[in-house]
Amino acid sequence: MSVETITTISPITNKPILTRNGLTDADLQALPTTATEAFKSYKNTPLSERQRIVKTALQLLNERQDELAKELTEQMGRPIAYTAKEITTAVARGEYLLKISGDALADTDGEPEKGFKRYIKKVPVGPVLVLFAWNYPYLILVNSVIPALLAGNSVIIKPSPQTPTIAEHFQEIFQEAGLPENVMQYFHCGSFIQLETLVRAPEIQLICFTGSVAGGLAVQRAASDRVGVRVGLELGGKDPAYVRPDVDVKWAAENIVDGAIFNSGQSCCSIERVYVAQEVHDEFVAAVQEELKGYKLGDPFDKSTNIGPVVSKRSAETIRSHIKDALEKGAKDATPENESFKSPPEDGNYVSPTLLTGVTHEMTVMTEETFGPVIPVMKVSSDDEAVKLMNDSVFGLTASIWTKDVEEGHELADNVEAGTVFINRCDYPSPDLAWIGWKDSGKGQTLSKFGFDQFVKLKSYHIKDYPK
Structure with missing residues (x-):
């Protein structure tokens, strides 16, 4: 029986850098059975032991951050100046989930009554x-794998073909930390037909998917004929920012540019739409232009590089098509002169950061997820108009409001349709808050004490004393 070969193409050179073999159909079908057998034993492991394993694994992950960072740059193109930070952030996030796990997984007592004990x-x-x-493989894995293991579940992980080694490292590190055999398994797969086999497997009780809306819908459809299985989806975004007229424009521009083009804009919660009060619109655009002059697009292994390539030729084509559509419909390219934007390395998938003005909601760049280093800016006349436009989207992951009047910003936030609303910050999932997508941005949640909920089911105990 032939086995699928999965090839990773470098976004830096567009040349193959890794190959991995998929599984035979028989081996793939065996994964859920093996996971179930491992679960039967692991679920009885005391929480204190699960916590010890996770703590040790996080320490090992942190110790290997330099090696893992280099590999991450090679596989997905983020500049080497930033990739180690993903590892340290993932560890810190995992440590927070570890810290709250005792309370998050604790029993809940029922009402006291003489002669009875009731609890959940x-x-x-x-x-x-x-x-x-x-795009952020270590952070995404921590969101699901840490609470899953702390709750007592077994896990099967499938990495993106773009970053195949991350799953391998996770399994190795957790086994070194003392995780019993087969509690964590991984597999490589590029075929949805094979993946569907696992999604439909009766042993699988929860599917956690992070990716595109189309991918999430495909997973949900594949699981739709099963009553008992849960599906958690972390999908795309078209996250807006609103700059009020009272704000320090230079400061807001610095933060919004970073929130829009860090990681080449390849984040589900990067800023993809900017609404600016008409009173400060021109000043804001000038401040963004000045900020962009200081960025460097280029070789991600150069420590002075801020912006590396996007992940694939297809991604680059999508981004450029959004820019082209906007320009054809009347937007203006307001990107400042920057020598690195003019002459990036020739072989990779380099897309220059682009500032667009005069955009409208008739343009693709304001309605569909771009997932690239584009900053479209639209002038608004009031808070009400800004909130209306922010909500005019099928997505609802995050949004941000930039203002000196935090109290007023808080009131505006109540009317913004998003799972997370930032005031004077953006692009930062905080581990003590629920990470949740509204609308087409997903369902279910990770992080915070509520992030444990999808990894457990409730069981009520109703005990009456035996009559004497």
């Missing part, structure tokens, strides 16, 4: 299938 216990759901994306 949180028990693990069973084997969990984690399908994760390439």
